[in-house]
Amino acid sequence: MALALGLGSLFNHSEHPNVSYSHDTSTESIRYTTVRDVAPDEELCIFYGHNLWFSSAEDLSSSNHRSSHYVPDEPEDGWGGLSAVEDDDAGAGADLSLDTDADADVKCPYLDGDPSEIISDEDLPFTRFKLPPDEEDLASIRTVDAWVVDIPDPRHITKMLKWLKQANLETPDLGHLKRIRKLNDAATLLLATTTTSPHAPSPPIELELPDPYLIKVPSAPALTPTQLKLKSSLWPTLFTPPRKGEAEQWSRGRARWAWEGMRTAVLAAREAGRRGELPIAAHIAAPYEEDAHGDANSSQASYTAEKAPVVFTASDTRQSNAHPLRHAIINVVRQMADYRASSSSSSSAATLRASSPPAAIPATASSDSVPSSPQSVVGDSEAEAETEARNGSNYLLTSLTVFTTYEPCIMCSMALIHSRAKEVVYLKAMPRTGGCGGAACLPTLKGVNHRFGICVWKEDGGGSWGGRELYVDENVDA
Numbered sequence: 001m002a003l004a005l006g007l008g009s010l011f012n013h014s015e016h017p018n019v020s021y022s023h024d025t026s027t028e029s030i031r032y033t034t035v036r037d038v039a040p041d042e043e044l045c046i047f048y049g050h051n052l053w054f055s056s057a058e059d060l061s062s063s064n065h066r067s068s069h070y071v072p073d074e075p076e077d078g079w080g081g082l083s084a085v086e087d088d089d090a091g092a093g094a095d096l097s098l099d100t101d102a103d104a105d106v107k108c109p110y111l112d113g114d115p116s117e118i119i120s121d122e123d124l125p126f127t128r129f130k131l132p133p134d135e136e137d138l139a140s141i142r143t144v145d146a147w148v149v150d151i152p153d154p155r156h157i158t159k160m161l162k163w164l165k166q167a168n169l170e171t172p173d174l175g176h177l178k179r180i181r182k183l184n185d186a187a188t189l190l191l192a193t194t195t196t197s198p199h200a201p202s203p204p205i206e207l208e209l210p211d212p213y214l215i216k217v218p219s220a221p222a223l224t225p226t227q228l229k230l231k232s233s234l235w236p237t238l239f240t241p242p243r244k245g246e247a248e249q250w251s252r253g254r255a256r257w258a259w260e261g262m263r264t265a266v267l268a269a270r271e272a273g274r275r276g277e278l279p280i281a282a283h284i285a286a287p288y289e290e291d292a293h294g295d296a297n298s299s300q301a302s303y304t305a306e307k308a309p310v311v312f313t314a315s316d317t318r319q320s321n322a323h324p325l326r327h328a329i330i331n332v333v334r335q336m337a338d339y340r341a342s343s344s345s346s347s348s349a350a351t352l353r354a355s356s357p358p359a360a361i362p363a364t365a366s367s368d369s370v371p372s373s374p375q376s377v378v379g380d381s382e383a384e385a386e387t388e389a390r391n392g393s394n395y396l397l398t399s400l401t402v403f404t405t406y407e408p409c410i411m412c413s414m415a416l417i418h419s420r421a422k423e424v425v426y427l428k429a430m431p432r433t434g435g436c437g438g439a440a441c442l443p444t445l446k447g448v449n450h451r452f453g454i455c456v457w458k459e460d461g462g463g464s465w466g467g468r469e470l471y472v473d474e475n476v477d478a
Ligand SMILES: C[S@@+](CC[C@H](N)C(=O)[O-])C[C@H]1O[C@@H](n2cnc3c(N)ncnc32)[C@H](O)[C@@H]1O
Pocket: 009, 010, 011, 012, 013, 014, 054, 055, 056, 057, 058
């Protein structure tokens, strides 16, 4: 943690900051860096986080820079005068009428009935893609370079394990691998990947170990027995098979959760369209907890203040930012990254449990605790631990579902893989540009080391919500 004094305390907040910052522990300082060109007289702003304790001037004054953090259940107001959408390609054909109530009023079909009842695939709001089985041969296994050292004397193993801890080499990127490999009587210890340690780590001299050397180790755990065998032939790897039935079972409560998630994305997309952006939005929902849906009015009802989930919603901003990479999914992943970077919570696994509000700069402390405020991503026990293990811990979207209005483009699909999203649900397929079944299906590419589930919305034949079309040209990368 650090408290910025002097000039550092003068930065105001912006949802579209031109300055980013990082803590430099070696000099005990905060380093501020511009993230794009800055015009003469342009104010330098940083991003404080999503939990502001004041009303942002951006929210109050400008339609172009309204917060992309969308609070789904907030009454829609303050939009007078915004109906005059610039006539540009972005919103062409989109239904941009101000009738937001029409969207908000579309009735969720999963409200009535027992939320814990398992419903059939036909009754789900989307169709699930059946991904072909993983490629399973040695060549398709993704590896990383890692330093290992042979330990001839077994009495040195404990000392070395202690030393790994002291040397900060217990990094999460090796969490899916065993530390020791024993072949006959010889033990070899895994030290670090070359990402963590570009040069060979130096174990304590007094142990008189041979020099560390490089080998290739699997970059992800084994999901099938065949993978386990293949991967363990490189280095002993953990086996984290998908749970039986996990993919098949959807309860009515969970379907409702998905429906609400998609509605949030749709509302944000329409809002973006009204601002002259491409009407595309993405929403990261809090994980659905099967036994947490008692209250039929809120899928998040059982969260306590300390356990309020992190949810983020972002829309496409490539028009206003004049930046071709500001796609909705990239923006929403970035929100999560900013949150994680500005959060003081320790995240030993992917599960963030931010019990105390971050006190770092920017101060994001707020006593308010609405379900949409980023507080903590809560995970449900064993099931989530397993999903975490499978998805890899400590990634940005481990065990999380992303709802988005359009099939993510290839870049965004890759971003979902890099963030280890659990699944993506989209409203409209993009056969020409999509990376989740359209132009390509990134999670099934050979050598890709993570798979996420893909669900395509069924309603109205796809692409519209409540009978009102969301329109984006099919040649656009969504
Ligand atoms: C660290 S100070 C920033 C510098 C401060 N504006 C000054 O002149 O000293 C944080 C305070 O600035 C104000 N502030 C920062 N960003 C803002 C924004 N986007 N809109 C409105 N007020 C803002 C809030 O009152 C906040 O508590």
